[in-house]
Amino acid sequence: MIHIEGVRWTYAGATTPSLDDLTLDVQRGETVVLCGPSGSGKSSALRLMNGLVPHFHEGRLDGSVHLDGRAVADLSLDQLGRLTGTVLQHPRRQFFTGRSETELAFAMENFGEPPEQIRERVAAGIDEHGLTGFAGRRLQDLSGGQQQQVACAAAATHRPPVLLFDEPTSNLSAAAIERFTATLARLRADRATVVIAEHRLHFLRGLADRVVVLRDGAVHRQWSGEQFSTLDDDALRAEGLRSSVPPPRPKPLRAQGLGPSIDHDTTSMTASGTGVTLHAVSCAFHGRRVLDIETAYLAAGVVTAITGPNGAGKSTLARILTGLQRHQGEILLDGRRFTRSQRQRAGSIVMQDVQRQLFTDTVEAELRLGASRDAGQEQRLQALLRDLDLDPVRDRHPLSLSGGQQQRLVVAAARLSGRRIVVFDEPSSGVDRRHLHSITRVMRDLAGEGAVVILITHDSELLTHTADQELRLRPISP
Amino acid sequence: MTSAPLALAERTAGRPAGRARRLDPRTKAILVLASSLVVMAPGGTPFIPAAIVLGVLLALSEGAWARAVLLPLTSAAVAAAAYLLPMALPYPVIGFVAAFAAYLLRFAAVGGVALHLLRTTTPTELTAALRAARIPRAITTSAAVMLRFLPTIATEARAVRDAMRLRGVGGWAGMLRHPVLSIERFTVPLIASSLRVAEDLSAAALLRGLGSATRPTAMHPPRLGVADLAAVGLVAALVTATVLW
Incomplete structure (x- = not known):
């Protein structure tokens, strides 16, 4: 179905090729997983398959790519779009319309299908992909997991023979990953050809016909589905890959909390010591309550994970803690009143979209901006540059870095900020095994210095390694 | 006002109810175009109240209560700055402020109608229309x-x-x-x-084929309905009232 031979691809402006002598065949109806460290060429390989390379992205391409027997170079993007359905890493960025129904219809409308057939397929798609519960709501108001479901359905509605997924689970909760796995199983049963680029591998056991490890833009090694499921963790570690078995159920302590938004019973409230205390904190958007906490205590000196399904109010709580979000109720730091503007001066966030928080023109300047000036800061900065693999790019412009490097840069800046409250919002999406450990170390160090460290994540591997306490949220039932 | 469009919605089977009650995007675009042409043209000032009434009615039709209240209030305040202020304080500076306010008032009047288009039309609906x-x-x-x-x-x-x-x-x-x-x-x-x-x-x-050479279709082809007829009638009434006044 997909036939790639001897491809070398260099993005315009880049000095090294992203794909270098890549040869790969994918059979009709096969499910193939592409994995490998950050920058190994996974995303570029997907772009090669849907024709965005070379028709959308600029650069130099050698070698040949065939899709369904036809040369990709000779097809136009919309012809390629009829053959492929693509789900990007951030579904919300690829939505063109406001609601599920119109989003599912979008491709078929543009391809000029008869209205009758579009309505039929859209209705079927909403049903099959389990969108009925939120089909009427605005896409931007949906949780990350729901947006992912809509994006999958929208990619599949025009029934393309090939489906491509770029890190589909990077922001999904365990329950949402389960739903996604079910979607994959159904596509497989329908004999669709599926290619998935992923870091997290455990959910793909039993679904992948083949696992391909890329390194430096070429196939480094391959396993069949059966071989892959017999590999142990050491073999994966040797390739720099994340674990293929679901991590053991993490058992951090329950953080103290009480209220409609808190998903666990806390015994007695004995909030004492340093840290942040919340009293009757609630927040509503357009009249819909998204967060309601009677009382909660987030201790200083430990890493507290805020978990819960997509839409439970995790990001809202993080924004309240750093003073970015207006709310009702009272917040105390070390037992004293802690106003919104004080929190803005005492808080720091590593956002999900890190490009929004890169302000200067070199990596080093970025780390010095707004950093505290204690003794030992210079040493800390140099150590961080080494630890997070940023030393070779210290003079580059932050916006010229890869996504993974930008993420590590913002993590490093948060480390040096000297703030009392530091929030990490999904810091591990798109991060390989080695960097997962260095990010964990940064969080531990911050906690060791007495900061209130908040980790928002669905990544159970990161949770197991990092969190001391867990505050589990749940969506408020209306 | 509500029963006729609802009946229409039931007749056009397969369409969600409520869709038929809304204006066709073409009508909305024409309303914006017409009100800006009339109000912005030289001698357009008398049509400003009519445009504001239209803006308020459109805001009410989409349930935007805040806009329905704020639009006339803002316009009244700007109009006061434009016409009452120079009478109360006859200074040259005030004359400058008043001229600017008169200009702003036209924008407010057209803005109310344009906001309705922006808030109620999705990109696909607009392209289809x-x-x-x-x-x-x-x-x-x-x-x-x-x-x-x-x-x-x-x-x-x-x-x-x-x-x-x-x-x-x-x-x-x-x-x-x-x-x-x-x-x-x-x-x-x-x-x-x-x-x-x-x-x-x-x-x-x-x-997904945006801008491709194929002629696109629409899941729900746009159709002019009773609501559009009502809107045209309303505009005609407003214009007539302004002219006869």
């Missing part, structure tokens, strides 16, 4: 992309502002001390993140 009106594809595609992308820039701008506050480089004090640097620190990440969103958006849209 414009296509039905035989507007060339180059225009319909870019209009749809613009309508889709404007809210994204607003979202990104808010996020960058938040990030600046937490880094201690936002705020009025920093803005006054280093105005150029502050603008740079705001615009560079804004452009970078907007571009990244734009890249994903356009890649996904092109793969």
Whole structure:
């Protein structure tokens, strides 16, 4: 179905090729997983398959790519779009319309299908992909997991023979990953050809016909589905890959909390010591309550994970803690009143979209901006540059870095900020095994210095390694 | 007013009820075009009240209660600055303010009608409607992309502002001390993140056939209905009332 031979691809402006002598065949109806460290060429390989390379992205391409027997170079993007359905890493960025129904219809409308057939397929798609519960709501108001479901359905509605997924689970909760796995199983049963680029591998056991490890833009090694499921963790570690078995159920302590938004019973409230205390904190958007906490205590000196399904109010709580979000109720730091503007001066966030928080023109300047000036800061900065693999790019412009490097840069800046409250919002999406450990170390160090460290994540591997306490949220039932 | 369109909605089987009650995007576009032509033209001042009434009625029809109240109040305040203030305080400076307010008033009047179009029309609806009106594809595609992308820039701008506050480089004090640097620190990440969103958006849209040579169809082909007829009647009544007054 997909036939790639001897491809070398260099993005315009880049000095090294992203794909270098890549040869790969994918059979009709096969499910193939592409994995490998950050920058190994996974995303570029997907772009090669849907024709965005070379028709959308600029650069130099050698070698040949065939899709369904036809040369990709000779097809136009919309012809390629009829053959492929693509789900990007951030579904919300690829939505063109406001609601599920119109989003599912979008491709078929543009391809000029008869209205009758579009309505039929859209209705079927909403049903099959389990969108009925939120089909009427605005896409931007949906949780990350729901947006992912809509994006999958929208990619599949025009029934393309090939489906491509770029890190589909990077922001999904365990329950949402389960739903996604079910979607994959159904596509497989329908004999669709599926290619998935992923870091997290455990959910793909039993679904992948083949696992391909890329390194430096070429196939480094391959396993069949059966071989892959017999590999142990050491073999994966040797390739720099994340674990293929679901991590053991993490058992951090329950953080103290009480209220409609808190998903666990806390015994007695004995909030004492340093840290942040919340009293009757609630927040509503357009009249819909998204967060309601009677009382909660987030201790200083430990890493507290805020978990819960997509839409439970995790990001809202993080924004309240750093003073970015207006709310009702009272917040105390070390037992004293802690106003919104004080929190803005005492808080720091590593956002999900890190490009929004890169302000200067070199990596080093970025780390010095707004950093505290204690003794030992210079040493800390140099150590961080080494630890997070940023030393070779210290003079580059932050916006010229890869996504993974930008993420590590913002993590490093948060480390040096000297703030009392530091929030990490999904810091591990798109991060390989080695960097997962260095990010964990940064969080531990911050906690060791007495900061209130908040980790928002669905990544159970990161949770197991990092969190001391867990505050589990749940969506408020209306 | 409600029973007829609802009956129509039931007859057009397969359409969600409520869709038929709304105006066709073509009607909305014509309302915007007509009100701006009339109000902005020389001698358009008498038509301002009519345009404001239209804006309020449209706001009520979509349930935007705040706009229905704020639009006449703002317009009244601006109109007072334009016409009453110069009478109370006859200074040259006030004359300048009044002239500006009179200009602003026209924008407020047209803005009310335009907001209705922006708030109730999705990019796909607009393209389908414009296509039905035989507007060339180059225009319909870019209009749809613009309508889709404007809210994204607003979202990104808010996020960058938040990030600046937490880094201690936002705020009025920093803005006054280093105005150029502050603008740079705001615009560079804004452009970078907007571009990244734009890249994903356009890649996904092109793969799904946006702007392709095929003539697109619509899941629900736009149709003019009772509501559109009512809107045209209303506008005719408003114009007649203005002229006869």
